[in-house]
Amino acid sequence: MASTLSRVAERLHDCRRVVALTGAGISAESGVPTFRGAGGLWKNHDAARLATPEAFAMDPLLVWEWYAWRRDVIASCQPHKGHLVLAGWERRFPEFGLVTQNVDGLHQRAGSRNVRTLHGDIWTVRCTRCSCSGFAGPGELGELPPRCTCGALLRPGVVWFGESLPQDVLEESCRLFREAEAALVIGTSGLVHPAAGLPELARKSGAMVVEINLEPTPLTRMAHEFLQGPAGDLLPALDMLLKEKDA
Numbered sequence: 001m002a003s004t005l006s007r008v009a010e011r012l013h014d015c016r017r018v019v020a021l022t023g024a025g026i027s028a029e030s031g032v033p034t035f036r037g038a039g040g041l042w043k044n045h046d047a048a049r050l051a052t053p054e055a056f057a058m059d060p061l062l063v064w065e066w067y068a069w070r071r072d073v074i075a076s077c078q079p080h081k082g083h084l085v086l087a088g089w090e091r092r093f094p095e096f097g098l099v100t101q102n103v104d105g106l107h108q109r110a111g112s113r114n115v116r117t118l119h120g121d122i123w124t125v126r127c128t129r130c131s132c133s134g135f136a137g138p139g140e141l142g143e144l145p146p147r148c149t150c151g152a153l154l155r156p157g158v159v160w161f162g163e164s165l166p167q168d169v170l171e172e173s174c175r176l177f178r179e180a181e182a183a184l185v186i187g188t189s190g191l192v193h194p195a196a197g198l199p200e201l202a203r204k205s206g207a208m209v210v211e212i213n214l215e216p217t218p219l220t221r222m223a224h225e226f227l228q229g230p231a232g233d234l235l236p237a238l239d240m241l242l243k244e245k246d247a
């Protein structure tokens, strides 16, 4: 591991354009349940079935109770050292792009200023009928399911399975991966598309692809380097090696 880490630091140190794709695994050490890990289940419901327009149409109250529960859990969590390292890399690298599948807002709370949220933000809501949308912080939802002033149901400002990703965010993320000299893939099972297809764009453009995960994923075979372990340890270790090379 130490040799892989120093090899990655060696290559990363001189890169100008770096991009990172994060998934639920980077928030796990902050206490946010992952989608497919043990915490992925809620009251014996499968997260992937609840995060759909069909589930919301069928039972908006149940879906909102799930999101309200997740918001309460996330509100009690803090970003960890790994989030802080990525926030610092916005200043370290001339061009650093952060793309996340997470909706928890922990990157933003860690100080990352330009976060491409592919799947939306659990702290926002939007109307199912009119164009109203906005931020709804902890405890601001009121009675569930929340309604818009126009009377229609509000929905969480996230992208559900079967829904398209925000086109502008996806296009910018593709560009960041195509142009990167190094791409880090952190804490994602690599199962959800089109996010899982981004690292391949970097690979095809000749970038160094580095995966950080507790275990191998479908993306591991495509990565040049695989750093196995918790992101909260490996990102600070990588950052320390970079700082040593600065000296």
Ligand code: BV8
Binding pocket: 022, 023, 024, 025, 026, 028, 029, 034, 035, 036, 037, 040, 051, 101, 102, 103, 119, 158, 159, 160, 161, 162, 163, 164, 165, 186, 187, 188, 189, 190, 191, 192, 193, 194, 212, 213, 214, 215, 217, 229, 230, 231, 232
């Ligand atoms: C779309 C927001 C076009 C909601 C989410 C068949 C094949 C391919 C694709 C499809 C298919 N059938 C359907 C599709 C498309 C579908 C898809 O990909 N399905 C998969 C599951 C088969 N995709 C979509 O529907 C997307 N839209 O394609 O639009 C379209 C339009 C119309 C009709 C059809 C298609 C929309 C996808 C977005 C869904 N929304 N979230 C919410 O959060 O409530 S996705 C959800 O999964 C979360 O955002 C989550 O981030 C994301 C991905 O999961 P991960 O982040 O990877 O998390 P996971 O728990 O899976 O893994 C955690 C990882 O971390 C693990 O590897 C673990 O080892 C690691 N880890 C744990 N601890 C640590 C760690 N690593 C490091 N350190 C640690 N400490």
Ligand code: ZN
Binding pocket: 127, 128, 129, 130, 131, 132, 148, 149, 150, 151, 152
């Ligand atoms: Zn409305």
